[in-house]
Amino acid sequence: MLKTQTPILAESPAAxxxxxxxxGRDLMIFGGLLLLLAAAPxxxxxxxxxxxxxxxxxxxxxxxxxxxxxLLSFGHAxxxxxxxxxxxxxxxxxxxxxxxxILAGTACAGVLGAVVGSLAIRRxxxxxxxxxxxxxxxFFFFCLQAPFTGGEDGIQGVPRRxxxxxxxxxxxxxxxxxxxxxxALGFLVIYRTIHSPFGQVxxxxxxxxxxxxxxxxxxxxxxxxxxxxxxxxxxxAGATKAVVFQLASLTDxxxxxxxxxxxxxxVGGLGTVFGPxxxxxxxxxxxxxxxxxxxxxxxxxxxIFVVVVLLFRRGIVGELAAFLGRRT
Amino acid sequence: MFELxxxxxxxxxxxxxxxxxxxxFYALLSLGLAVIFGLxxxxxxxxxxxxxxGAFVAWMLLNWVGVPYxxxxxxxxxxxxxxxxxxxxxxxxxxxxxxxxYGLLLTFGLALILEGLFRSQFxxxxxxxGNPLPGGxxxxxxxxxxxxxxxxxxxxFVCLATWFVIERTKLGSYLRAATERPDLVQxxxxxxxxxxxxxxxxxxxxxxxxxxxxxxxxxxSPTMGSNLIIIVFAVVVIGGMGxxxxxxxTGFGLGIVEGLTKVxxxxxxxxxxxxxMAIVLLVxxxxxxxxxx
Numbered sequence: 001m002l003k004t005q006t007p008i009l010a011e012s013p014a015a016x017x018x019x020x021x022x023x024g025r026d027l028m029i030f031g032g033l034l035l036l037l038a039a040a041p042x043x044x045x046x047x048x049x050x051x052x053x054x055x056x057x058x059x060x061x062x063x064x065x066x067x068x069x070x071l072l073s074f075g076h077a078x079x080x081x082x083x084x085x086x087x088x089x090x091x092x093x094x095x096x097x098x099x100x101x102i103l104a105g106t107a108c109a110g111v112l113g114a115v116v117g118s119l120a121i122r123r124x125x126x127x128x129x130x131x132x133x134x135x136x137x138x139f140f141f142f143c144l145q146a147p148f149t150g151g152e153d154g155i156q157g158v159p160r161r162x163x164x165x166x167x168x169x170x171x172x173x174x175x176x177x178x179x180x181x182x183x184a185l186g187f188l189v190i191y192r193t194i195h196s197p198f199g200q201v202x203x204x205x206x207x208x209x210x211x212x213x214x215x216x217x218x219x220x221x222x223x224x225x226x227x228x229x230x231x232x233x234x235x236x237a238g239a240t241k242a243v244v245f246q247l248a249s250l251t252d253x254x255x256x257x258x259x260x261x262x263x264x265x266x267v268g269g270l271g272t273v274f275g276p277x278x279x280x281x282x283x284x285x286x287x288x289x290x291x292x293x294x295x296x297x298x299x300x301x302x303x304i305f306v307v308v309v310l311l312f313r314r315g316i317v318g319e320l321a322a323f324l325g326r327r328t
Numbered sequence: 329m330f331e332l333x334x335x336x337x338x339x340x341x342x343x344x345x346x347x348x349x350x351x352x353f354y355a356l357l358s359l360g361l362a363v364i365f366g367l368x369x370x371x372x373x374x375x376x377x378x379x380x381x382g383a384f385v386a387w388m389l390l391n392w393v394g395v396p397y398x399x400x401x402x403x404x405x406x407x408x409x410x411x412x413x414x415x416x417x418x419x420x421x422x423x424x425x426x427x428x429x430y431g432l433l434l435t436f437g438l439a440l441i442l443e444g445l446f447r448s449q450f451x452x453x454x455x456x457x458g459n460p461l462p463g464g465x466x467x468x469x470x471x472x473x474x475x476x477x478x479x480x481x482x483x484x485f486v487c488l489a490t491w492f493v494i495e496r497t498k499l500g501s502y503l504r505a506a507t508e509r510p511d512l513v514q515x516x517x518x519x520x521x522x523x524x525x526x527x528x529x530x531x532x533x534x535x536x537x538x539x540x541x542x543x544x545x546x547x548x549s550p551t552m553g554s555n556l557i558i559i560v561f562a563v564v565v566i567g568g569m570g571x572x573x574x575x576x577x578t579g580f581g582l583g584i585v586e587g588l589t590k591v592x593x594x595x596x597x598x599x600x601x602x603x604x605m606a607i608v609l610l611v612x613x614x615x616x617x618x619x620x621x
Contacts, residue, residue: 072429119606122613126371126428127565131609134562138602145595255558259436266433298444305437309430310422 023195026273030187033277037180046176047244052284053183054241059264059276060190061233066262067271068194069226070206071121072129074258075136076234078116081253082139083109083235088155088248089148098163102182102239109235110228112139117227121220124209133255140253154249158242175244182240186233191273193229202226234261263301266308269315278316335591341470343587349476349545351583352483353379353538355576357560359487360534362569363494366507367527370420370431374412376557377442378532381408382539383548384446387457397460397544404540405533412532416525439554446550454547479541486537487576494572503527562605568618578616 040049058080065071087105090096096104120131143149150156160169169175193199204212205219212219242248251257260283268279283301290297312319357375364372372378385407386400395403415438423430464473494500506513506520514520539553546552567578582601589600596603608616 072432119609122609123565126365126432129429129432130371130561130565131605133558134565134602134605137558137562138599138606141598141602145598255554259440262433262436295444295448298447299441300444302437302440302442302444305440306419306434309434309437310419313426313430 026191029274030191033274034180034184038177041173041176046172048284048288050172050176050179050244051241052281053179054237054244055261055264055284056277056280057183057186057240058234058237059261059268059280060187061230061237062261063265063270063272063276064190064193064230064233065226066265067275068199068206069202069223071223071227072262073120073132073227073230074129074255074262075116075132075134075139076231076261077253077255077257078136078139079109079113079231079234080238080241080257080261081143081248081250082112083238084242084248084252085143085149085155087239088158088242088246091161091243092155092158093148097161097165098169098243102236102243105239105242106232106236109238110232113228113231113235114224117224117231121223121227133258136253136258137255140250140255143250143253149248149250152250154247154251155242156247156249158246158248160243160246169243179240179244182236186236187277189229189233193226194273198222198225260301263305265315267304267315269318269321270313272315272317272321275315275317282316337469338471340591343591344584345470345472345476345480345587347583347585347587347590348480348580349583350586351580352480353542353556353579354560354563354583355487355579356483356534356538356541357556358563358567358569358575358579359490359572360531360538361560361564362572362575363490363534364528364531365569367503367510367524368416368420368431369424369428370435371428371561372528372531373432373435373557374415374438374442375435375532375535375560376553376555377439378408378412378535378553379539379542379556380446380550380553381411381442382536383457383543383552384450384539384550385536386540386543387455387548390457397458397540400543401537401540405536408536408539409529409533413525413529416528420528421521421525439557443550443554450550452549452551454549454552457543457548459544475544479545483538483541484576484580486534490534491572491576559601562601566601566605566608566615568615570615571617574617 037049037053058076061079062073062076065073083105085105086108087098087101090104091098091101116132116135119135120128123131144151160175163169163175163178167174167178169178194202201212201217201219201222204215204217205222209219238252241252264279264283265276266279267282268277269275286300287297290300293300308315314322357379361372361375364370364375382404385404386397389395389400389403390397419434419438420431423434459475461474461478464471464475464477466472494503502513502518502523506518506523510520542552563579563582564575566582567574569575582604585604586597586600590597
């Protein structure tokens with residue numbers, strides 16, 4: 001009993017393959033969610049909502065790896081923060097338009113993902129987590145020393161230029177709908193990925209990698225591609241965040257950020273379609289209310305980790321789905 | 329000879345000594361991680377926080393109770409180890425039947441809690457801890473502070489003693505057997521759960537011991553653990569967790585590599601261990617002393 005191990009997430013609700021019929025329902029839920037988000041600025045601050053959307057996309061990208069390939073990356077901040085630096089720098093120093101800056105940041109995150117991924121997938125399980133954490137820390141030190149990142153100050157005051165020459169982004173509400181569109185695009189890419197034949201192979205790797213290999217799949221290539229997609233979308237989230245908050249700083253690449261995205265996904269539900277969105281909303285809201293408590297935020301975040309791991313491993317959406325007796 | 333490449337021997341050996349001290353901490357911490365992982369199948373993310381706690385307990389013993397360094401060297405590891413045992417019984421023991429990653433996430437959460445508590449109590453800046461062994465000796469090519477010599481010598485002794493206990497004694501043979509087949513060992517009448525608990529306490533105690541040793545060498549600060557643990561993870565990836573001596577050699581070796589980098593290319597000294605890790609992953613993915621898997 002002591003050494004028997006169940007595969008990662010074996011008790012998560014998403015573990016069994018889904019029936020095709022859930023696709024329609026998922027997309028209906030997502031459509032409803034988009035409508036809700038489109039109306040949300042009427043009652044909530046657009047800047048707060050944009051923060052939630054950026055982190056929700058970040059958590060969705062992270063969830064693609066942990067939830068559907070079973071790889072725990074403890075270094076996703078490097079893609080998020082790296083892309084934030086690139087988009088902030090290109091927009092501020094080179095005078096690029098925001099959409100080009102976001103594209104550049106996203107592309108850089110993808111390239112970084114290919115390099116880091118090809119190293120990290122050489123080890124499995126626990127070692128994978130340690131390798132990604134260590135490489136992200138290396139990237140952190142690189143950002144700390146590199147001349148273009150502005151060191152401890154970061155890149156501040158990134159100008160908000162019109163997007164596509166049309167949309168005036170100095171008005172938060174305009175930018176909000178741009179961010180919402182980016183978020184929706186990212187969600188659909190991930191949704192398409194996990195419901196494609198490629199995604200089925202990923203799930204097969206998660207459940208039993210030796211068996212997937214014996215069936216003739218080159219699992220390393222699948223894992224690497226999944227890692228690159230995840231890193232790219234994490235970069236998209238980070239690059240967008242830099243444009244929204246006009247800021248890229250060391251906070252974005254620090255290991256605490258990697259921990260935060262793990263927490264968001266865990267709270268929402270590892271391996272669920274909507275869990276990361278819910279988790280990001282919960283954690284960002286919590287941070288908003290606890291901002292005045294200083295160091296206690298760390299304690300509370302740690303306590304949430306402990307409680308969720310011990311009692312609610314399926315996360316909010318996972319528990320809800322189990323309660324409703326169907327799979328989300 | 330050293331003047332030829334423009335490095336005065338004082339600076340070279342001074343940095344080598346600092347490297348060896350860092351290596352001593354890497355060795356003690358990665359040894360504790362390896363011992364814990366062997367039996368519990370948990371990567372103890374709290375290890376860094378427990379190292380930090382060791383340093384803080386030493387500081388509290390000195391400033392609040394008046395127990396000097398040499399007393400703290402024994403009391404702090406015992407106290408922190410006992411605290412580790414409580415954590416294991418309360419939380420970790422509930423996760424052994426699950427994937428390793430849940431253990432990592434749980435101990436990460438515990439590390440955040442501990443770091444946050446100490447930060448709210450003591451602030452983020454460091455507290456000084458007096459050097460119990462001031463002075464040193466001039467070896468001709470370098471000045472050797474007594475305390476640094478003591479740290480390197482004592483941690484080497486502790487590492488070798490741990491190796492001896494695990495590889496050469498009856499208790500160690502039980503431990504190694506339980507690492508392979510806990511169910512069989514339990515069937516032979518050994519209380520494996522208690523052994524697991526005590527092993528965790530021992531690993532945590534090693535981390536706290538490293539913390540006490542670090543207190544006079546560095547400042548005592550709440551963030552000292554989280555900065556170190558990530559490097560130690562890289563050390564563990566480089567060395568692999570299969571071999572006790574392997575962890576010790578890798579720890580000291582990487583400390584020396586880091587020290588040398590500080591002399592010849594200081595800009596890279598913060599990242600050199602991660603670069604070594606990347607190279608090892610390319611050349612020998614299982615780690616220098618690791619076996620496949």
